[in-house]
Amino acid sequence: MSDVTELETPGGSIGVYTRPKANTGWRDWITTVDHKKIGILYGATAMFFFAIGGLEALLIRLQLATPDGTVLGADTYNRVFTMHGVTMVFLVIMPLAAAFANYLLPLQIGARDVAFPRMNALSFWIFLAGGLFLNMAWIVGDAPDGGWFAYAPNTGMIFSPGKGMDYYAIGLQITGIASLISAMNLIVTVLNMRAPGMTLFKMPVFTWMILVVQFLLLFAVPVITVALFLLLFDRNFGANFFNPEMGADPLLWQHLFWIFGHPEVYILILPSFGIISEVIPTFSRKPLFGYPFMVFSGIAIGFMGWGVWAHHMFVSGIGPISVAAFSVSTMFIAVPTGVKILNWLATMWGGRIRFNTPMLFASGVVSMFTIGGLSGVTHSLAPADTQQTDTYYIVAHFHYVIFGGALLGIFAGFYFWWPKVFGHLLDEKWGKWNFWLMIVGFNMTFGPMHILGLQGMSRRIDSYSPGFGFEFWNMFASIGAFIIAVGVVVFMVNVVISARRARTAPPVGLDPWDARSPEWFSPNPTPAHNFDEDIQINSLDEFWHRKYGEDEDGRVVRVATAEEVCQDGSATDTHLPSPSYWPVVLAAGLPFVGFGLMYTLWFCVPGGALVLMAIYGWIFEPVDDPDGPHGHGGHGDEPTEDPPSEERADDASAETTEEAPVG
Amino acid sequence: MRPPRPLRRPPLADTAAVSHGHGTGTGLSDNKLLMWVFLGSECLLFGGLISTYLIYRSRFGDGPAPGDIFDIPFTSVSSFVLLMSSLTMVLALSALQRGDIRNNRIWLLTTALLGSLFIGGQVYEFTTFVREGLGYSTSPFSSAFFTLTGFHGVHVSLGILMLMSLLISSLRGTLTTERSETVEIVGLYWHFVDVVWIFIFTVIYLVPSPTS
Amino acid sequence: MSTATESPVESHEAAHEEGHDHPSDRRYIQVAVILAIVTALEVGTYFVHMPGEVLIPMLMAMMIYKFFYVAAWFMHLRFDSPLFTKFFVSGLVLATIVYGITLTVFEFWHKG
Numbered sequence: 001m002s003d004v005t006e007l008e009t010p011g012g013s014i015g016v017y018t019r020p021k022a023n024t025g026w027r028d029w030i031t032t033v034d035h036k037k038i039g040i041l042y043g044a045t046a047m048f049f050f051a052i053g054g055l056e057a058l059l060i061r062l063q064l065a066t067p068d069g070t071v072l073g074a075d076t077y078n079r080v081f082t083m084h085g086v087t088m089v090f091l092v093i094m095p096l097a098a099a100f101a102n103y104l105l106p107l108q109i110g111a112r113d114v115a116f117p118r119m120n121a122l123s124f125w126i127f128l129a130g131g132l133f134l135n136m137a138w139i140v141g142d143a144p145d146g147g148w149f150a151y152a153p154n155t156g157m158i159f160s161p162g163k164g165m166d167y168y169a170i171g172l173q174i175t176g177i178a179s180l181i182s183a184m185n186l187i188v189t190v191l192n193m194r195a196p197g198m199t200l201f202k203m204p205v206f207t208w209m210i211l212v213v214q215f216l217l218l219f220a221v222p223v224i225t226v227a228l229f230l231l232l233f234d235r236n237f238g239a240n241f242f243n244p245e246m247g248a249d250p251l252l253w254q255h256l257f258w259i260f261g262h263p264e265v266y267i268l269i270l271p272s273f274g275i276i277s278e279v280i281p282t283f284s285r286k287p288l289f290g291y292p293f294m295v296f297s298g299i300a301i302g303f304m305g306w307g308v309w310a311h312h313m314f315v316s317g318i319g320p321i322s323v324a325a326f327s328v329s330t331m332f333i334a335v336p337t338g339v340k341i342l343n344w345l346a347t348m349w350g351g352r353i354r355f356n357t358p359m360l361f362a363s364g365v366v367s368m369f370t371i372g373g374l375s376g377v378t379h380s381l382a383p384a385d386t387q388q389t390d391t392y393y394i395v396a397h398f399h400y401v402i403f404g405g406a407l408l409g410i411f412a413g414f415y416f417w418w419p420k421v422f423g424h425l426l427d428e429k430w431g432k433w434n435f436w437l438m439i440v441g442f443n444m445t446f447g448p449m450h451i452l453g454l455q456g457m458s459r460r461i462d463s464y465s466p467g468f469g470f471e472f473w474n475m476f477a478s479i480g481a482f483i484i485a486v487g488v489v490v491f492m493v494n495v496v497i498s499a500r501r502a503r504t505a506p507p508v509g510l511d512p513w514d515a516r517s518p519e520w521f522s523p524n525p526t527p528a529h530n531f532d533e534d535i536q537i538n539s540l541d542e543f544w545h546r547k548y549g550e551d552e553d554g555r556v557v558r559v560a561t562a563e564e565v566c567q568d569g570s571a572t573d574t575h576l577p578s579p580s581y582w583p584v585v586l587a588a589g590l591p592f593v594g595f596g597l598m599y600t601l602w603f604c605v606p607g608g609a610l611v612l613m614a615i616y617g618w619i620f621e622p623v624d625d626p627d628g629p630h631g632h633g634g635h636g637d638e639p640t641e642d643p644p645s646e647e648r649a650d651d652a653s654a655e656t657t658e659e660a661p662v663g
Numbered sequence: 664m665r666p667p668r669p670l671r672r673p674p675l676a677d678t679a680a681v682s683h684g685h686g687t688g689t690g691l692s693d694n695k696l697l698m699w700v701f702l703g704s705e706c707l708l709f710g711g712l713i714s715t716y717l718i719y720r721s722r723f724g725d726g727p728a729p730g731d732i733f734d735i736p737f738t739s740v741s742s743f744v745l746l747m748s749s750l751t752m753v754l755a756l757s758a759l760q761r762g763d764i765r766n767n768r769i770w771l772l773t774t775a776l777l778g779s780l781f782i783g784g785q786v787y788e789f790t791t792f793v794r795e796g797l798g799y800s801t802s803p804f805s806s807a808f809f810t811l812t813g814f815h816g817v818h819v820s821l822g823i824l825m826l827m828s829l830l831i832s833s834l835r836g837t838l839t840t841e842r843s844e845t846v847e848i849v850g851l852y853w854h855f856v857d858v859v860w861i862f863i864f865t866v867i868y869l870v871p872s873p874t875s
Numbered sequence: 876m877s878t879a880t881e882s883p884v885e886s887h888e889a890a891h892e893e894g895h896d897h898p899s900d901r902r903y904i905q906v907a908v909i910l911a912i913v914t915a916l917e918v919g920t921y922f923v924h925m926p927g928e929v930l931i932p933m934l935m936a937m938m939i940y941k942f943f944y945v946a947a948w949f950m951h952l953r954f955d956s957p958l959f960t961k962f963f964v965s966g967l968v969l970a971t972i973v974y975g976i977t978l979t980v981f982e983f984w985h986k987g
């Protein structure tokens with residue numbers, strides 16, 4: 001990083017270091033502000049955490065496979081299941097959704113990037129910092145052991161001494177900042193940067209669902225921020241927010257957590273709803289049935305998700321009126337969810353369905369999510385929930401919605417958009433193995449948990465005695481868990497062999513799936529500048545409508561090939577935002593501040609210094625560097641060594657037909 | 664190869680070229696939209712802290728009660744100071760929009776000074792409370808009170824930092840009329856912090872509090 | 876959420892025009908004077924004794940008036956795009972509803 005310290009002179013501004021120039025190698029990945037690369041970074045990081053969270057899951061299932069398990073002690077068991085939940089929710093599903101949102105949202109609205117490219121990079125690096133910080137607890141301190149919802153006062157100093165819950169609170173605080181920043185960024189992007197002609201109701205459903213999710217994040221993150229601060233202050237500065245001895249009310253945490261928590265579950269699921277709403281029409285060769293209903297039910301879920309949180313507290317003693325009210329509101333929220341399911345089914349109905357891997361995963365979502373939604377409705381009835389709560393029945397419910405809904409949807413997205421991102425398809429045969437192993441393993445693992453739960457097996461208990469009739473289904477579930485693991489390994493293998501094969505195979509072509517939405521206007525893989533020229537949007541599914549028209553009898557006929565419709569990615573006059581070091585520097589400061597709060601405030605000094613330096617560097621750095629890289633070629637063709645900057649300025653101006661309107 | 668035509672706008676939202684909203688979908692500047700979106704989010708943050716306070720305001724245990732300890736005349740003065748800083752903030756903006764750099768600087772400085780005065784008042788209030796036996800750990804009420812007003816104080820302090828940065832930028836000659844939107848956006852933040860205090864002042868201080 | 880303008884060109888022009896007719900300094904000072912008077916009234920209630928049923932609604936009314944007066948004039952919501960108002964108000968309304976319900980569940984209103 002030697003060139004970081006060279007001062008740049010123009011304007012004599014202080015604190016401006018030379019811009020990173022590299023377009024290749026690790027430095028490019030550190031400094032990139034390209035939404036596509038950031039999307040890939042999000043995805044890769046989340047898959048790394050997925051491996052960690054998956055290992056934790058396997059440990060849990062090993063421990064529970066037989067009665068009186070001895071694989072983990074009670075204490076370790078608590079840490080493992082807590083970190084499993086936190087990792088899967090905050091470090092896997094949310095960032096995977098962010099990966100898709102980052103990569104696809106600008107493409108789907110026909111934009112060149114997001115509204116604030118550097119802030120976009122910042123969200124990723126802060127997320128990574130928070131994720132690493134959380135997992136640091138395994139190495140440096142003791143891992144959190146209070147469950148993903150961390151009920152206070154159980155998570156206060158008295159019952160959770162040690163640093164575990166501090167790692168939880170600070171780690172989630174940091175990832176929360178990341179979510180908030182990217183939420184604001186994407187909202188502005190959608191509102192301000194849509195292609196000409198793309199009204200809100202010509203926007204692809206995926207983009208719509210991501211927009212709803214960003215609003216949920218925008219308003220839900222500050223609530224958990226408050227909760228986490230209160231917990232931190234209780235633990236570290238002797239505050240009394242959750243200390244019943246001093247007259248505090250333990251329900252306060254539960255309310256704050258679940259006011260955030262229920263919108264959070266929609267933050268997890270809606271991106272997948274969006275993904276399969278793109279996949280299902282494509283593979284059914286029919287337009288999405290009831291597009292406006294899809295959009296409005298998404299918005300309705302977003303709104304109603306704010307009015308049901310206390311269904312997590314039916315047995316906490318909130319009083320009969322509250323229980324009744326939240327019970328009713330919870331039943332209502334199933335309505336818009338049902339609307340979506342019916343619309344997907346109606347889209348498939350009568351379509352000429354191709355069961356390629358993305359479609360398999362998407363139908364997996366529809367069926368598995370329905371089961372999870374129905375079990376959700378069973379615990380919206382408070383009397384029933386009193387039996388079910390804190391048992392494996394709940395564990396079954398949320399895995400059906402989160403694994404069967406959110407994660408399978410994300411896998412549908414992987415298989416569907418892999419060619420868009422990497423320029424080659426994933427292998428179909430391995431893909432089908434991947435799907436069937438996962439879906440069979442999943443149902444073996446979580447299906448029996450309904451039974452176990454209704455039999456009375458409590459969640460979060462590290463072992464069970466023989467003789468209650470729990471043995472068989474627990475063993476069965478543990479076998480299922482390992483089948484899922486094999487499924488995931490198959491996916492990884494698929495990624496590797498498909499990439500290998502792609503080196504020799506012919507390129508994937510422009511439109512491998514006969515797709516519908518505007519991201520496919522650009523070639524595969526997407527060139528750095530996304531689009532050569534603006535796309536004029538005249539209808540929903542613009543891409544499809546340019547390929548197909550009607551003949552005299554009103555039959556749908558192909559009128560244009562993908563080659564005629566797509567752009568060739570050859571534009572060279574585009575001006576892209578310049579990379580920057582500051583996002584990663586700023587993010588690097590935050591964990592130090594976190595350690596400072598936990599151990600000694602001295603750590604806050606370097607942390608704060610990094611943050612301040614980065615903020616000032618950021619402000620004084622011109623957003624756009626006239627010498628910066630211009631878009632040519634995709635990021636797939638990495639090894640284009642950068643010419644030294646003087647030459648580069650010349651060749652840039654030579655090929656610049658129009659000066660970008662930036663100062 | 665088709666003749667290349669540039670996209671409607673490059674995504675360089677935080678540059679002067681698009682900061683006035685030229686060529687954006689809504690016709691609004693990205694930066695200003697961003698600030699408003701952020702302020703919407705802040706409502707939920709302060710809402711959470713204020714509710715926590717309200718739930719706990721009568722749980723003061725053996726410690727001082729809010730009704731015993733609040734010094735309404737003093738807080739009224741500091742609230743007034745903060746309110747007036749909103750006026751000076753808006754005057755700073757309007758000066759810059761007219762191209763009146765000198766008055767812009769004066770008003771920015773005044774705003775920062777009024778803000779600091781408010782913070783000074785808060786420090787004084789806190790120390791007095793502590794002397795009167797209301798520590799951070801005294802009761803749920805005390806924790807909630809200090810946390811709520813402390814969060815507000817941190818917001819004001821960040822605002823002061825931003826104002827000082829603007830002032831430095833102005834002294835270096837880079838804060839010109841074309842960049843008045845930056846001042847406007849900092850102003851939005853500043854006024855927001857002010858309206859939050861308007862809420863806090865009434866609901867926490869003026870509405871009669873429990874006494875012991 | 877479905878609030879973006881459908882016709883970019885029109886709203887663009889509108890926003891542009893409005894951008895230039897900010898109120899005069901004198902108007903801002905008038906606003907501040909009114910705010911100061913309302914604040915004085917608010918503080919005045921502290922020295923006058925009246926029953927809570929009268930006092931609290933009065934205080935709330937004055938608080939809300941001040942709140943929106945600052946938002947309208949100093950934060951320019953009066954002249955600026957309604958979209959900004961929508962964002963801000965959605966945050967406010969959501970916060971009011973959600974935390975209002977929470978306070979209700981805590982039976983806050985009974986005691987207070």
Ligand code: HEM
Pocket residue numbers: 149265266268269311312330331333334337372373374375376377379380385388389390394397398401402405406
């Ligand atoms: C049809 C819609 C749904 C309904 C009616 C519903 C209802 C419920 C209810 C009543 C509970 C509380 C059970 C208890 O703890 O006693 C619950 C728990 C849970 N739900 Fe749902 N739910 C629905 C959809 C979802 C979705 C889409 C997700 C996530 C993507 C989700 C994730 C969860 C999680 C994680 C928990 C357990 C939280 C915990 O205790 O750790 N639910 N659900």
Ligand SMILES: [Cu+2]
Pocket residue numbers: 261262265308309311312
């Ligand atoms: Cu819920």
